[in-house]
Amino acid sequence: MSDYTDHNKLILAALEEALVAGDEVDRDDSADKTFGLPEGLRGNLDAMNDKADSSATAAFTNLVTGIAIKIAYPNIDVRFHQIQIQDPQHFNHRGVSENVVYPFLRDQDFDGAKSGWQTRTLERPKPYFLNYDENIRAVKDEFLACYHALEEGGADAKQMLNYLFLGQVVRRNAKKIDLIEPRIDDISTIIGHFEAHFFADYKSRGQSRLPVLALHSLYKLIMPELKRFEGLDLANLELHSAADSQTGATGDIEIKKNDGSVFEAIEVKHGIPVSVDLVVDAAKKLVTRRVDRFYVLTTHKNCGQTDEVAAKIKEVKERTGCQVIANGVIPTMRYYLRLVQNPADIFPHYTSLLKVEPAISHEHRVKWNDIVLPD
CATH class of the missing domain: 3.40.1350 (Trna Endonuclease; Chain: A, domain 1)
Incomplete structure (x- = not known):
């Protein structure tokens, strides 16, 4: 059985690496902003980003959690998100979402919910297969397609997270930040x-x-x-x-x-x-x-x-x-x-x-x- 003692640390490292990649590509006009991902997958990831601040905050956080875990542990099928449906067992993804992913998204001023499992439609003890029968709000098809691409479509988990975070960087930078100008002569x-x-x-x-x-x-x-x-x-x-x-x-x-x-x-x-x-x-x-x-x-x-x-x-x-x-x-x-x-x-x-x-x-x-x- 694999040792998952430091899983939060490894997952955080995956998030931080993707942040750097997304930020650097955003600032380099000549960089490939597709990260080599196929158009269809990029469209699904775009949909997740587009609704990450409104109707799909939980689903977005859920997907970021799954991809980050996949980067840290490539042999895990991240569609099996709860211990009770995992064989072999590793850990519940909800804890990672709440203790690692959400604080990271919050600190970077990215979109996201306090948990990727805060809605009942996402917390059912069923794997996120294409035939997942719960009514995921607003992005069900895109959400499941991303998980499918990750596990059966040969998609690169690192590039998927890089692309998602590039979208978040672009959205975040579009928000106006009023920088403080102190009136201090000391x-x-x-x-x-x-x-x-x-x-x-x-x-x-x-x-x-x-x-x-x-x-x-x-x-x-x-x-x-x-x-x-x-x-x-x-x-x-x-x-x-x-x-x-x-x-x-x-x-x-x-x-x-x-x-x-x-x-x-x-x-x-x-x-x-x-x-x-x-x-x-x-x-x-x-x-x-x-x-x-x-x-x-x-x-x-x-x-x-x-x-x-x-x-x-x-x-x-x-x-x-x-x-x-x-x-x-x-x-x-x-x-x-x-x-x-x-x-x-x-x-x-x-x-x-x-x-x-x-x-x-x-x-x-x-x-x-x-x-x-x-x-």
Whole structure:
């Protein structure tokens, strides 16, 4: 008999993996959004998604539960959802739905019911065969067809869940999120909000983009007030997925002269300590470009210059004429915020980028509001 001691943990891992897949495909315009599934099956899954917020919340949650269990345990026939009809027995799917699947759907702001078995038509001790004779509301044919495809049609359980979650991501992202813009001038509090946002625990990718958005917001705030930047322009951010070699960018953030040449560039690293290698990488970009100042900024706590880093920076200065400055994102933000009249004005810039940045997911936006206005 199989050991199902950790079944909740394995099923949660399947849900989390599908979330990442769905979120990434949604943000990649060139990605295959069919996940290789046949048109008929996609139509049935679309129907489940379309009614997941109204007439078929329980059936949707039920199906997500069944597919996630199938991913975790491919040898289980998930149509047999109760112990009393299982041979051999594994576990009741209702408990998984209520203790794992629903909390996951709720936390991601996805559709779903508190249980996939909260209606009598779904909790009968009968397998979900095509001839299941209970009157499942609104999506009976699609619901049973999905289970049939999963067990007898050769459908890939992972791709089915990926596709379902892609639909949920699209629906969720269509909902407007009003991001909070604090009116706080205390710099320690401002920095605390940004640190909390940078280092929160996320399931979605895109976290490393947050300090880039914060620094871009900082420059948008300080440039009109500091004489050093008079007559210069802050370039729009390039796509996070585009490499500098493709875009021709010198850094993640660029301040440009009227002729389009780069005056100052900022390379931003998340969780990576300042090292000689980072300075060397910066130097390679400066060989063919005339830049007055190049910042290498990191969110890592080891952001100070060692003797080796300082020596390499001096060497780069002598060879290229460019001043390379290696420092931390947080110390840099704290320093510049002290120089502006209204530090709180950084927040409207930051939230405006959070709303439109393709690399940022719904999860990152929700976390910002949670940090600024906790329960």
